[in-house]
Amino acid sequence: MTRDFQSESSTPTASATTSQPQLPHTRTREPESLLVSTSALRREPLWRSPILWFRTLTIERRILAGFGLVFVGILIISTVSYRNTSIVVANSKLDTRSHELVRLLAGIDVTMDEAENNHRRYLVTGESLYLDAYWNVVEQKPKFLQYLANLTEGSPEQQQRIDRLEHLIDRQLAAEAAAIDQLVSHGFQAVKQLALEGAAKEELRDIHRLIAEMEMSEQQALQRRIMVSASTTTRTITLLGIGAVLQLVLLAAVYYLIRHDITERRRVAAELQRRGELLEAANKELESFSYSVSHDLRAPLRHIDGYASLLRKAVTESLNEKAARYLQTISDSAKQMGQLIDDLLVFSRMGRQEMLRTTVNLDQLVKTVLYDLRLDLQGREISWTIEQLPEVPGDPAMLRQVFMNLIANAVKFTSTRPIAKIEIGIDRRLPREIVLFVRDNGVGFDMQYAGKLFGVFQRLHRADEFEGTGIGLANVRRIVHRHGGRTWAEGEPDKGATFYVALPTRRPRT
Helix, strand or coil, X not given: CCXXXXXXXXXXXXXXXXXXXXCCCCCCCCCHHHHHHHHHHHHCCHHHHHHHHHHCCCHHHHHHHHHHHHHHHHHHHHHHHHHHHHHHHHHHHHHHHHHHHHHHHHHHHHHHHHHHHHHHHHHHHCCHHHHHHHHHXXXXXXXXXXXXXXXCXXXXXXXXXXXXXXXXXXXXXXXXXXXXXXXXXXXHHHHHHHHHHCCCHHHHHHHHHHHHHHHHHHHHHHHHHHHHHHHHHHHHHHHXXXXXXXXXHXXXXXXXXXXXXXXXXXHHHHHHXXXXXXXXXXXXXXXXXXXXXXXXXXXXXXHHHHHHHHHHHHCCCCCCHHHHHHHHHHHHHHHHHHHHHHHHHHHHHHHHCCCCCEEEEHHHHHHHHHHHCCCCCCCCCEEEEECCCCEEEXXXXXXXXXXXXXXXXXXXXXXXXXXXEEEEEEEEECCCEEEEEEEECCCCCCHHHHHHCCCCCCCCCCCCCCCCCCCHHHHHHHHHXXXXXXXXEEECCCCCEEEEEEEECCCCCC
């Protein structure tokens, strides 16, 4: 079957189908703005490249980048501050241990000195009461040595000094124990010299020297930690100050961008409102013009049709077959022109009509459409396959117009088939939309003209083959788009066509 367009704009031409020859190894040209921005980035100094890049971003991306920098800055400052605070806290714990160690060393020094002095008094007087300090050192030595080891944990040098201190204390206690045994065995004359000089004089002197060395080492470590803590605290305070200033600057910049964006959006909104008012006024004028034109056009067309009929009746006997055909053509053309005007007005009103948003039962809607088409179905043998259709949000009258056009087209373009097959069903269900289809085994169409199907006054068949004005599918697309959906079609010559309608399953937010 020949497929000719009935309008000049829809006629395929050789220039439309013939593509220009392509040169080999050609690259797609980049947008001029991108080339300019890239070349500008290359010419500018390295430190200005981020600024130029930032200027190319949209306002939303600039705000997002600003908040991203603020977040990264807070993260870096928090990390560094946490690290510095951990150092100060760790040093504070070590300082507490150092003070405790120095206090314990001083106590050990005094205790060992007191034990030696009381031991000399015992050698002179023989009173066992003076040995309490000695026995106290013997009893408490393991405890305070263990305590010293705990306090110097992590310091190998101090641990080595503790081992030497333990050895010296053992030597002092051993020398004092030997003097006690000698006094008991041989009397005062045997220990007279020891009582005057001291039984463990050298050991006690080494203990004093070693304790002083340990105290000095701990004091030096304490001073170093104090300096580190002070420096770390100063850096933390400085970093927090700089970070606060930078965050304020960034937040001020983001505020400026948001304020600028709001001002720009208000300006654009005001401009859109102004243009919308102008467009509304133009639409009203166009509507008034359409009705005026349609009314003015209908009268001459009715005159043409009426006078053609009167002329045919007046000269019926004198008219030959050719003249009668001319008059009939005039009458038919006037009627067709009137129908085109009516369809065009319906198409115009469909774009301005207020939508009634409710829930539409498509199953019941299709049954109503088939009932309204019962006269067109008389004398036709049609095999119907209709699936269970869902409910969708929309305007019942508009959606009825959609399925009326689609089903009427399927009935019309299967008129040449001895047994027509029309199928209505669901192609697929998606979370946000449902895709419906109307399929037939009619004359079909060539897919290279699929883009023309939903245009106004676009026809793929001659008027003497299938009647129609080419407005129906244009109305279908306009109605479906107003519902937030999509339309498309697939077909093959002489093998039928399938029209798809995708409708949203949720009501749009108002």
